Amino acid sequence: MTHPLRENLVSIANSPSDGPQSMPGGFYTDADLFAWECETILQTGWHCLGRADEIPNDGDYFTQQVLNEPLLITRAGADIAVLSNACRHRGMPVAQGAGNTKRHVCPYHAWAYAPDGNLLSAPRMKNTGFDPKTCALPSFPSRIHNGFIYASLSDTPDPFDLADLDALIAPYEPENFRHIHTAKEVWNCNWKALVENFMEGYHLSVVHPETLHHYTPTGLSRKGPSGAGFTSYFANYPDSAAGRGNGAAGLTDEERKRSTLFAVYPSQVVSVAATTLVSLSIFPINAEQIEVRWTLSTFGNELDDGILADRIAVWNEVNREDREKLETMQRALHSRHVTGGPLAGPDYEGTVHDFQKWIAQRSAELA
Numbered sequence: 549m550t551h552p553l554r555e556n557l558v559s560i561a562n563s564p565s566d567g568p569q570s571m572p573g574g575f576y577t578d579a580d581l582f583a584w585e586c587e588t589i590l591q592t593g594w595h596c597l598g599r600a601d602e603i604p605n606d607g608d609y610f611t612q613q614v615l616n617e618p619l620l621i622t623r624a625g626a627d628i629a630v631l632s633n634a635c636r637h638r639g640m641p642v643a644q645g646a647g648n649t650k651r652h653v654c655p656y657h658a659w660a661y662a663p664d665g666n667l668l669s670a671p672r673m674k675n676t677g678f679d680p681k682t683c684a685l686p687s688f689p690s691r692i693h694n695g696f697i698y699a700s701l702s703d704t705p706d707p708f709d710l711a712d713l714d715a716l717i718a719p720y721e722p723e724n725f726r727h728i729h730t731a732k733e734v735w736n737c738n739w740k741a742l743v744e745n746f747m748e749g750y751h752l753s754v755v756h757p758e759t760l761h762h763y764t765p766t767g768l769s770r771k772g773p774s775g776a777g778f779t780s781y782f783a784n785y786p787d788s789a790a791g792r793g794n795g796a797a798g799l800t801d802e803e804r805k806r807s808t809l810f811a812v813y814p815s816q817v818v819s820v821a822a823t824t825l826v827s828l829s830i831f832p833i834n835a836e837q838i839e840v841r842w843t844l845s846t847f848g849n850e851l852d853d854g855i856l857a858d859r860i861a862v863w864n865e866v867n868r869e870d871r872e873k874l875e876t877m878q879r880a881l882h883s884r885h886v887t888g889g890p891l892a893g894p895d896y897e898g899t900v901h902d903f904q905k906w907i908a909q910r911s912a913e914l915a
C-alpha cells in the first residue's frame with residue numbers, strides 16, 4: 549500500500565509554481581518512509597563519495613559507509629574503483645579511514661587484497677571449495693564526473709544525465725579544482741532537510757548574518773536552471789563585496805560575482821565560486837541522523853595558504869550554523885502542528901519545490 553506521506557508529496561509536488569507548499573513533519577521523521585527511501589531512491593541513485601584527487605596515487609584509498617554498504621574507494625594505477633569493504637571470508641571490513649597501501653589485510657584472519665580488490669592471499673585456507681578467483685572484493689557501479697567520484701548501490705542504477713548542469717558549471721572548470729580539505733560530521737537531522745536547507749537562499753541573511761550575509765544576502769538570490777537530476781540557484785554578491793578571485797579564464801564577470809549552488813540528487817549539494825568549490829555528501833544513517841562528508845577545493849594556486857585557511861574556517865562556521873538550526877528543527881518536526889506551510893517564491897525556495905517534484909516522480913516510477 550502506498551505510504552500516505554508519498555501520496556501527500558505527489559499532491560504538493562503538483563501544486564502551482566506560484567503556490568508551493570512545504571511537507572508535513574512526518575516527511576522528515578517517519579521511519580517507514582525512510583525505509584522506503586533506502587530501498588528505492590537512495591538505493592538506485594548516484595552518491596558522491598568525494599573528489600578524485602583525494603586519492604591521486606596508486607594504492608591511495610578512503611572508506612565510506614553508505615546505508616548498509618561499507619565501501620572502499622581505492623586507486624589502482626590510473627583507475628579508481630568503489631569496492632565492497634567487507635572481507636569475502638567472514639565480512640570484516642578490510643580497511644579503515646584513509647591512507648595508502650599495497651594490500652588491504654583483513655584484521656580478523658589476514659586475508660589480503662590488492663588495491664583493485666583481487667584476493668592476494670588467504671592464510672591456511674585448505675577448504676576444497678575455496679577458489680581465490682571468486683573471492684575478489686565486489687565492485688559497485690562508479691564514475692568520475694567533474695572531478696567527483698560517484699557510485700550507486702544498485703546493479704541497475706538510475707540514468708546519469710547531468711548535461712544541463714554541466715553546461716551551467718562548465719565555465720568554472722570543476723574538474724580542474726584542487727582538493728584541500730575533507731571533514732566528516734554526524735548531524736541529527738533528516739537527509740532531505742539538509743538538501744533543502746543548502747539549496748535555498750531564503751535563510752542566508754537570517755542564519756548566517758556574519759558569515760554569508762555580507763556577500764550572499766538573501767535578497768540577491770536568484771533561481772537557476774533545474775533538470776532531471778539536479779536543481780540550482782545563484783547566490784549573487786553585492787557590489788560592495790570583495791571579489792572571490794579570478795578562477796578559470798573563461799568565466800564571465802557575472803559568474804565571478806556569484807556562487808552557483810546546485811544539488812545532484814539524491815544527496816549531494818555543492819557551492820562553486822571562481823576559486824572555491826565546497827561539496828557536501830549526505831549519507832543517511834536513519835530517519836533523523838546523517839553523516840556529512842564535506843570537501844573544499846580551490847582553483848589553481850591563486851589563493852595562498854592563509855586565505856584557504858580562512859575559507860575553511862568560514863565553511864566550518866557556516867556548517868555549524870546550519871547544523872544547529874536543522875537539529876533544533878528536527879526535534880520540532882515531531883509536532884502534530886507541523887502540517888506544512890507556504891514556500892517562498894522561486895528565487896528563494898523554488899529549489900525546494902524542484903526537489904519535491906523529483907522525489908514525487910521517482911516515487912511514481914518506483915511504485
